Amino acid sequence: MRIVPKRFVRTMLAPALFATTLLAGAQLAQAQAPAQPTGVRGTIVALNADTLKVHSNAGQDIDVKLAQDTPIRGVTLANIADIKPGSYVGTAAVPQADGTLKALEVHVFPPSMAGSGDGHRPWDLGKNSSMTNGTVGDLVVANGRTITVKYKNGEKKVVVPDDVPVVNLEMGDRSLLVPGAHVVLFAKKGPDGTLSAMFISAGEKGVTPPM
Numbered sequence: 001m002r003i004v005p006k007r008f009v010r011t012m013l014a015p016a017l018f019a020t021t022l023l024a025g026a027q028l029a030q031a032q033a034p035a036q037p038t039g040v041r042g043t044i045v046a047l048n049a050d051t052l053k054v055h056s057n058a059g060q061d062i063d064v065k066l067a068q069d070t071p072i073r074g075v076t077l078a079n080i081a082d083i084k085p086g087s088y089v090g091t092a093a094v095p096q097a098d099g100t101l102k103a104l105e106v107h108v109f110p111p112s113m114a115g116s117g118d119g120h121r122p123w124d125l126g127k128n129s130s131m132t133n134g135t136v137g138d139l140v141v142a143n144g145r146t147i148t149v150k151y152k153n154g155e156k157k158v159v160v161p162d163d164v165p166v167v168n169l170e171m172g173d174r175s176l177l178v179p180g181a182h183v184v185l186f187a188k189k190g191p192d193g194t195l196s197a198m199f200i201s202a203g204e205k206g207v208t209p210p211m
Contacts, residue, residue, distance in 0.1 A: 037186040037198055039124050040064065041209075044181045044202075052177060052197065054185070064187050064195045066174075071199040074172035075209040078108055080145055080160060082168065083136060088114040089149060090133040090169075091158055092125045092211050100146070103160040104129065105210035107167050118151045125211065132156050165210040169201065176202040184209040 042056035052064045083089060088109045093101035104125055109116055116133060123131040134151030144161045160166075177183075182203040187195035201209045 035189060038189055038195060039184070039186050040195070041184050042182070044177055044179055044183055046179055047174065047177045052185075052200075054183060062195065064185060064197050066197050066200075070197045072172040072174065072176060073199065073201045074170045074176055075107070075201050075203045075207050076168045076170065076205070077207055078166045078168040080106075080162070080164075080166050082108055082166065083139070083145065083147060083160070085136050085139050087136045088116075088134070089136055089147075090117060090131060090211065091149065091160075092123050092129055092131050093156075093158055094126060094129050096159070099157075101130070101132070101156050101158045103158050103164045105165045105167070106158075106160055107169050107209075107211055109169050110171070112171065113169065120151060120154060120156060131211075132158065167207065167210060172202060176204065182206075182208040184211055 040054055040056055040062055042054045042058075042062070045053040045055050045061060047053075050066045052066055054062050054064060056062055083106065088111070089106055090109065091101070091106045092104045094104065096102050114135070117131070118133050120130060120132045120134075123129045132149050132151065134149040134155070137148040137150045137155065138146075139148075140146045144159060144164075146157060146159050149156050149158055177200070183200055185197050185200040187197045189195055201211065203209050
């Protein structure tokens with residue numbers, strides 16, 4: 001019977017133990033990472049008690065749970081002239097070659113909602129899209145508008161073409177959640193797969209939230 005030297009065994013085991021440790025660490029990090037919210041865009045089918053049924057733009061009927069305090073925002077049409085220095089806005093946008101962002105939409109918050117979602121983050125409205133919420137600083141009117149959106153620890157220059165939808169956001173309630181209303185919402189997925197709304201933006205008078 002051949003006896004394997006202990007040094008050889010240690011040499012072979014060390015990489016295997018190291019790899020196992022790395023794998024366990026990666027799995028733990030993945031388990032601890034917060035799940036990304038699920039975006040739902042579509043049309044309301046019905047609201048039954050605390051369950052909102054939405055027919056998504058992808059053609060699926062999706063049930064979303066509501067809490068008593070789930071924030072609901074009304075969305076109304078606005079004009080680009082409503083954007084002024086000091087306005088608090090959000091804009092979904094895509095990067096341009098010169099380092100600026102090109103707006104896909106802009107929503108203007110009321111003063112009572114200033115500070116909502118402050119910052120710059122990835123968004124799901126298109127490839128490489130982002131969402132920037134902040135206060136309008138510089139504003140230049142020429143072939144549309146170019147605005148500087150300032151947020152904590154940064155700012156972005158955003159070009160807003162004339163044909164980009166601009167809407168107002170306002171505080172709302174469940175009276176906006178009627179069949180046929182267009183909505184954009186983001187929800188957390190529970191362990192059992194159920195979706196719970198984090199907030200809902202609902203169009204008023206047929207408006208489709210563009211964000």
